[in-house]
Amino acid sequence: MKVLVWNENRHEQKNPKVREVYPEGIHGALRQFLEEAGHDVSTATLDEENHGLSDARLDETDVLLWWGHLSHDEVSDAWVEKVKQRVLEGMGLLVLHSGHFSKIFKTLMGTSCDLKWREADETERLWVVDPTHPIVEGIGSFIELEKEEMYGEHFDIPTPDELLLLSWFEGGEVFRSGVTYKRGRGKIFYFRPGHETYPTYHQPQIQQVIKNAVNWLAVKDTVKPTYGNHQPIASIKPKG
Amino acid sequence: MKVLVWNENRHEQKNPKVREVYPEGIHGALRQFLEEAGHDVSTATLDEENHGLSDARLDETDVLLWWGHLSHDEVSDAWVEKVKQRVLEGMGLLVLHSGHFSKIFKTLMGTSCDLKWREADETERLWVVDPTHPIVEGIGSFIELEKEEMYGEHFDIPTPDELLLLSWFEGGEVFRSGVTYKRGRGKIFYFRPGHETYPTYHQPQIQQVIKNAVNWLAVKDTVKPTYGNHQPIASIKPKG
Amino acid sequence: MKVLVWNENRHEQKNPKVREVYPEGIHGALRQFLEEAGHDVSTATLDEENHGLSDARLDETDVLLWWGHLSHDEVSDAWVEKVKQRVLEGMGLLVLHSGHFSKIFKTLMGTSCDLKWREADETERLWVVDPTHPIVEGIGSFIELEKEEMYGEHFDIPTPDELLLLSWFEGGEVFRSGVTYKRGRGKIFYFRPGHETYPTYHQPQIQQVIKNAVNWLAVKDTVKPTYGNHQPIASIKPKG
């Protein structure tokens, strides 16, 4: 499967602490374990030409991962629109952590995607609330992260199609941390954890969820709907 | 309750047949039965200054109805954004018929909102599939319209929060004709029937659904969520 | 509106601490604030003849509240079946706290309704995750209860139709604490808090949620569906 990992890649340039945790960048860390899972993975970052995107790359991508934070506004509207069209055509989209505020997520949701937040080295515990779902295979009852950024409700998203994971935060809040959506012919998964200064993407259960999600997000041989004027199939009686 | 009926009001200017069916415009027909139901109703149309909208009018509106077809593109992006913000703040939105392709509906849905269509004087029958819902009070098992435009699946919308009505069309198609959504603090109802050359909005069951919907769409004393940085409520232990 | 409050009423007989918190029984506490809200409220308890129920009482009830814990098995299957039929016909059902394990809730859900639990005088905080919903009007962003019993995920219920409240527990768990369902022509709300040794039902926000829920649960003039053999409405062509 062709997977494209998009990362803003700015924290990595500015903050030695982030570089220490992710020497190859967040995109590099994601790329590595997805390649080990057998996928054909490439990466793209904000400061490359066209943010590292092209029509051809999007056309051949089965699943796109998106991590951004500082510079959502610098992603051009034209590329956001192209990514959106590809999602509606069937490309899977995995939005990570602060990507909740990316243009691509907000335009696909139709809401502000706002939330409460706090950076305080606090413990997060993500509880599985849907034990049937392929995305939570192999992770047990919960994932515990000793230190993470807090995201708290109200999370201004549409009602999820599926709610898979609920987070408990040490400081007193809760959050819908793993949610799925369908948009057009495409599927979307939002997965909360992944603050840039913590080694979250090195955690085996977190990697498992992301690997499961990539498999689940790929849409295969379903119909590509046609729209517009349509001839009747059954006969219509003349009316008075 | 303060209700604002927005209508494109172009068919009424161009097509004598539409004027015959709706001498006061589609907005006039909607206004009349909503006023009879006791609401404080005003109207706005595309060709008025600022499309008949103002910040003050939107601020005081509890529920907005939206009918458009020929000229969705002429509604300015700035006013679409203002209407969207009001929906997210709690203003109800009732999108009618060809309003499925309006900018405001598409931006709140995040999808193309495309569909199949046909004008062929064919019979439509809307079946109630949710007998618990206030929006379908008082209309019985189904609504039959002798002649309507056909809209057929696939209707490219997100999974509805609630599916209330399913249409059968004489020519062989089906359609999700009454669907609800939540966006931010606001509620949305999309209601399919209402082609401009048919007397659909004079039909008592159709009026009943619209009156019910207006009542259901109003959000009253729920919380206005706050977002952003949030102090801990419970104590957080120092980590190593 | 006619409201019937059903309570097992056994803890009140056995445990002086419960009697101290609820001198009139849990049913008495619920009755009082629902009467003050203008409803016509009556009560029924397990040890009355037919558990205090009759066909006539059920027929005239708009909304039934159900609190049970120690003795779910002593509720006769025949009465559970009668209550279920009334829910399917349109009677609202508000299931409280340990009522998650009542026969009536389990038969309407189709699942075990099991969960994790702990009695440890711990703090619960119920966060509003749906700011559009009438059931959470007037309570602000969250409800905090200094001491409650813990219920933790996984809660073995079907996917809720609506998720309104998520609980955070001091000891580390989360829970879907306010969920709605539709069954037949009836609506159901499950509301988690209410352990018998704590003054939870005296808390104003908790009372507000219950009063809101009673209003929301009543189904009015929707269709009573008919089933069985059905004559065609449109003509069917003879086939070869």
Add this chain to the structure above:
Amino acid sequence: MKVLVWNENRHEQKNPKVREVYPEGIHGALRQFLEEAGHDVSTATLDEENHGLSDARLDETDVLLWWGHLSHDEVSDAWVEKVKQRVLEGMGLLVLHSGHFSKIFKTLMGTSCDLKWREADETERLWVVDPTHPIVEGIGSFIELEKEEMYGEHFDIPTPDELLLLSWFEGGEVFRSGVTYKRGRGKIFYFRPGHETYPTYHQPQIQQVIKNAVNWLAVKDTVKPTYGNHQPIASIKPKG
């Protein structure tokens, strides 16, 4: 994957027309194309000892198909309960056509599962309304069946977790014909077509949906939730 096809197998004994369409029984027809798809398929029928079921067979079954019609009441409550437990533990369940009235489907739904029906050699057209779903891969925009029994709304089921297919019937009704549910750790798919006197299960698109559904219904390595008393993970402060 281990697949068990359960069939009532009574029409086949009584009605030569059914035997002509399904010489090996409906279970035989289902078995054949599922074996060709590579599954390890066995069958069970009502009149075998224990309806052909055993604890061992259920324990090893990944997905169970269920077709019944005339004699739902003859399936013993004890075996219905065992099947239900296995679904809650993670066995997939594919309920076919008149199985909507089986004890196992009704107990998992919590509703009457009633509907309108008619046998009139009429055309059915099942439209895909979810182009993202693996169950509708490879079937195009719709399935047309020249002659089928009609099932019409209102179909008294809980709100589906996913709605995949909507039927149009020549005589004027519509129906939610492909719906999914989660119950406990198990997944359920109800698929409407399959009247015993029509060659529906020989139709390639129908077979494709059933093969897709069997793959989708299998739950693999997700958590087996534990319930009951639970020790705190975080520390709880003593209260006054």
